[in-house]
Amino acid sequence: MQRHDYLIIGGGMVAANAVNGIREHDGQGSIAILGAEPDGPVTRPALSKKLWTDPEFTFDQIWMAPEKDANTTLYTNTRVQSIDRDEKTVTTDDGEIHGYGQLLLATGGTPVTLDNLPEGERVLYFRTVRDYNRLRELSGQQRHIVVVGGSYIGTEIAAALVQNDTQVTLIHTEEVLGGKMFPKSLASCFHQRYLDQGVTLLGGHRVDNGRTHGDRVTLALDDGTTVEADAVVFGLGVTPNVEIAERAGLEVDDGVIVNERLQTNDENIFAAGDIARYPDQILGRQRVEHVDHANQSGTTVGHIMAGSQERYDHTPYFYSNVFDMAYKAVGTLNSSLETVEDWAIPQEKGVVYYLKDGRVKGVLQLNMEPDKLEEAREVLADTSEQSEKTLIGRIRID
The missing domain is CATH 3.30.390.30 (FAD/NAD-linked reductase, C-terminal dimerisation domain)
Known part of the structure; x- marks a missing residue:
């Protein structure tokens, strides 16, 4: 068994910021990050924005290197199976046991999927670096890609693809794209931007099912029509990864319940980022899935775990860039x-x-x-x- 002063489950943006936050207060304590993905922390928003639209922003710039030293270790392709709160240990899928002094849950979210259309080489539920790389391979040369979902990820990917020599069809549930979020006049302009750029909009529809056949994908919509394309990208939101916390007996309700110090009902376990349901000082208790919250809550929880008496008093913002x-x-x-x-x-x-x-x-x-x-x-x-x-x-x- 390996024991660490600070153990972080999850290898994303929260983890990178937490490490840097810890190091601002504790330069020597041992830190380990257990990340399920094959890569280290990345600036995830760039995967659907700047990498497609900013020629000066290169792939090498997406990596978020946490503070590196002899006492900080990043484990990739490592999934945690369970937490033993009495022994203060976690066990991974391959049987490795890691002990901790302070534990941070930064497990993020899993993309919402369709039961009858599993992820594949031409079916992407977009979230990871692998998804980005595969979408790059599938796009361009006027290939046709269907994007499903009219929220942040879906609208950003549709805009990114159409600006990179790709035919795009965007399927969404609203009659007017952005209609649930923007006032009527602004939604109308938002919708028109996509039409002006050549995106085909299929509003007021859901995907019932689909199938892959050779190098094509066919989607069946709720009105009985079908759409065929070279690939499909889903952006249907994420579900917070709280199963580990729930099995450990931590308080869970649409996220892991934490106090103003991002502390769970176990004083040695903290949660931050997408999974944390925290008491915002302005907006009340909520759970936030945006980058500003990942950065700020990650840094703050690092400070707190390393002995700071501060509270998480930041009200995060969110943003999007399309066209x-x-x-x-x-x-x-x-x-x-x-x-x-x-x-x-x-x-x-x-x-x-x-x-x-x-x-x-x-x-x-x-x-x-x-x-x-x-x-x-x-x-x-x-x-x-x-x-x-x-x-x-x-x-x-x-």
């Missing part, structure tokens, strides 16, 4: 809420506020440089009743 549209947001973006729009250039540059019962629940900033995220957080933290009169001009649009 000429770059947005950042904090809080809830749901078009069913009341919205107040403040535009410098209509549907091109401005701020959208999302309200419920007079309280601001979300703030979207479109094509604003520099961003005003701290001002957005201040608006969200303001508990007084808001309206168009109080919000127009509140965040200055440079």
